[in-house]
Amino acid sequence: MTPSGPARRIRRLRRLALHHVLSVLLPADCFACGRPLGPVHLLGACLACWSALRPIGASACPSCGEPRPPGTDLFGPAGGRCAPCVLQPKRTDGVRAAVLYDAVARSFVLRAKFGGRRELLTILGRQLTQVLRTTSFAEPCTVVSAVPSHPWVRLRRGFNPALELARPVARHLGLPLARRALIRRLGGPAPAKRLGAARRRRAARRAFLPGSSLRGERVLLVDDVLTTGATAAGCADALLDGGAESVRLAVWARTPRSRGAV
Numbered sequence: 001m002t003p004s005g006p007a008r009r010i011r012r013l014r015r016l017a018l019h020h021v022l023s024v025l026l027p028a029d030c031f032a033c034g035r036p037l038g039p040v041h042l043l044g045a046c047l048a049c050w051s052a053l054r055p056i057g058a059s060a061c062p063s064c065g066e067p068r069p070p071g072t073d074l075f076g077p078a079g080g081r082c083a084p085c086v087l088q089p090k091r092t093d094g095v096r097a098a099v100l101y102d103a104v105a106r107s108f109v110l111r112a113k114f115g116g117r118r119e120l121l122t123i124l125g126r127q128l129t130q131v132l133r134t135t136s137f138a139e140p141c142t143v144v145s146a147v148p149s150h151p152w153v154r155l156r157r158g159f160n161p162a163l164e165l166a167r168p169v170a171r172h173l174g175l176p177l178a179r180r181a182l183i184r185r186l187g188g189p190a191p192a193k194r195l196g197a198a199r200r201r202r203a204a205r206r207a208f209l210p211g212s213s214l215r216g217e218r219v220l221l222v223d224d225v226l227t228t229g230a231t232a233a234g235c236a237d238a239l240l241d242g243g244a245e246s247v248r249l250a251v252w253a254r255t256p257r258s259r260g261a262v
Contacts, residue, residue: 204234210242
């Protein structure tokens with residue numbers, strides 16, 4: 001039975017009163033900015049930090065997800081794609097990101113991945129879903145897959161961040177989630193961030209194998225952050241080699257190209 005309006009207001013007031021008591025007895029700070037949390041916050045982050053996440057929106061290169069500069073010709077032969085994507089075509093059918101990967105976004109990712117707060121990824125996955133719906137980016141896709149963590153990293157952390165993002169995406173888009181579409185080799189660690197872009201690409205191509213058959217499927221591949229693009233390219237290669245018809249990449253955050261993304 002759904003509680004009435006007055007009953008909901010009473011419960012809300014009780015929660016606020018309890019928060020005030022707990023904030024005195026057990027004070028907590030926002031994990032993103034370090035300021036004391038007020039009575040209204042979400043999963044350990046203040047509303048100011050949630051609002052500080054910088055959405056990319058629809059104004060992005062359809063191939064790499066990089067925000068388009070003002071004055072981009074959207075109707076020319078390039079179709080709104082940026083110059084690097086025209087000169088160096090990718091194996092994916094496009095990239096869409098929800099936010100820019102800056103210091104605030106990084107604090108959210110680190111909190112989720114290294115702070116064991118996997119529930120944060122559910123919220124971030126809903127944000128990504130909203131972007132995918134608004135831009136119709138995922139409409140051609142028939143199945144959702146996630147970039148797999150290295151098995152040792154998965155064992156140590158206890159969960160795969162990309163999969164936790166992919167769950168709400170698949171659920172809210174009404175698409176099946178192919179959890180075993182990709183296999184990550186045990187032979188070595190994930191491509192280290194200290195490697196250059198070219199070496200990361202070579203390592204990523206060797207790191208992934210196709211898993212369960214997705215022959216003829218149009219895959220929406222989900223990951224948390226896009227930096228050099230090496231991991232996504234390695235996954236796309238494996239999916240296409242395994243019979244997928246096409247691969248589109250959806251990430252919660254992407255690093256602007258000026259900071260190294262390709």
